[in-house]
Amino acid sequence: MARTAQINMRVEPEQQAIISRAAQLQHMDRTTFIVNAAYEKAKNVLLDQTFFQLDEKEFTDFNQALNMPVRKNNRLKELFKEKSPWEK
Numbered sequence: 275m276a277r278t279a280q281i282n283m284r285v286e287p288e289q290q291a292i293i294s295r296a297a298q299l300q301h302m303d304r305t306t307f308i309v310n311a312a313y314e315k316a317k318n319v320l321l322d323q324t325f326f327q328l329d330e331k332e333f334t335d336f337n338q339a340l341n342m343p344v345r346k347n348n349r350l351k352e353l354f355k356e357k358s359p360w361e362k
């Protein structure tokens with residue numbers, strides 16, 4: 275297995291110029307600059323989907339909502355009886 279994977283992309287000349295200048299200011303080559311920026315952005319996007327902060331009141335309200343009994347949901351019950359699209 276390769277230690278690295280290739281990513282190809284096309285950008286507008288103005289985008290390339292800005293990225294190149296920013297990379298130069300950071301004493302990086304363009305590839306390293308782009309990979310670092312994309313990697314940090316990707317981590318933040320994923321964290322936004324899995325991590326959230328609550329103040330004390332919000333946490334108490336959230337905990338209460340989690341501990342409430344589950345309401346009967348006949349539509350959901352029927353949905354679980356159906357085959358998944360890949361099983362049909």
